[in-house]
């Protein structure tokens with residue numbers, strides 16, 4: 001039997017090449033080596049306010065993007081998180097074994113709530129729901145970008161605590177990062193992670209950005225003050241461009257260093273633009289065709305929910321049993 005993989009992306013805003021290189025591209029690569037479940041995490045999205053009509057639309061668009069990027073819905077299972085009620089059910093059970101201090105320590109929670117006037121409880125519970133997504137399916141491997149590593153460690157801690165309180169129940173999940181692109185930085189400020197919520201127009205490259213837009217953004221990207229690439233002393237901006245190039249071309253870091261050492265930034269950027277455009281263009285073409293067929297997308301998501309429901313039901317039944325909750329016979 002193949003081990004199970006689970007990962008998820010929030011249907012909020014436009015996906016950028018960080019989401020693609022950190023997660024989606026890696027999913028496509030490993031999907032056939034595992035029994036794969038890929039999740040559109042709409043319950044996570046509502047931890048901050050979403051316009052209902054826009055959210056509904058973005059869920060379908062993200063499903064289209066998964067397929068356009070190369071997820072094969074015949075062999076991999078695609079689901080919308082809220083359509084399998086056990087995600088929320090298990091999240092509650094896990095909440096009850098999770099110390100508050102573990103959640104307050106989460107870096108993303110601290111970052112998201114720093115400037116907020118009122119903090120929704122959902123933001124604090126966010127990583128418990130994520131642990132539930134993973135543990136519900138006894139997933140062994142969780143392919144994500146670097147920023148999710150702490151959340152997966154928390155999922156392990158929660159699983160361990162549950163197992164020691166109630167007996168062996170959950171499989172220990174492991175983080176799987178891509179070789180390159182695990183942490184793509186903002187083009188305008190390469191000390192900050194590329195993010196959907198950053199506002200600057202030169203910050204992120206959207207997966208659906210047209211080639212001229214990609215060109216403009218990379219040409220404006222921050223580099224160093226010296227005129228050419230110095231591998232030993234290069235700053236974050238240059239390192240980020242080389243990392244993006246390496247990820248899109250599947251080169252080794254040594255190949256990239258050899259190729260770019262001593263090159264002028266204009267030439268470097270030209271190559272990076274070519275690699276990014278070549279990487280996203282086929283996805284954009286397929287996406288345009290796939291999103292038009294709403295009936296097909298809805299069918300894929302319905303089929304996905306039906307496929308995983310028996311697994312979800314069997315895990316929550318076991319958890320109810322272990323915790324002493326009542327299982328109707």
Ligand code: TYM
Nearest residue numbers: 007008009010018019022023041130144145182183184194
């Ligand atoms: P989300 O929607 O913020 O991001 C989706 C995926 O993209 C990766 N990522 C990046 N990778 C490289 N460089 C970047 N700049 C970058 N920005 C984002 C993220 O690491 C992630 O893999 N909590 C998760 C979604 C989630 C989940 C799960 C993931 C919910 N349940 C269960 C795995 C397993 C999130 O918000 O991802």
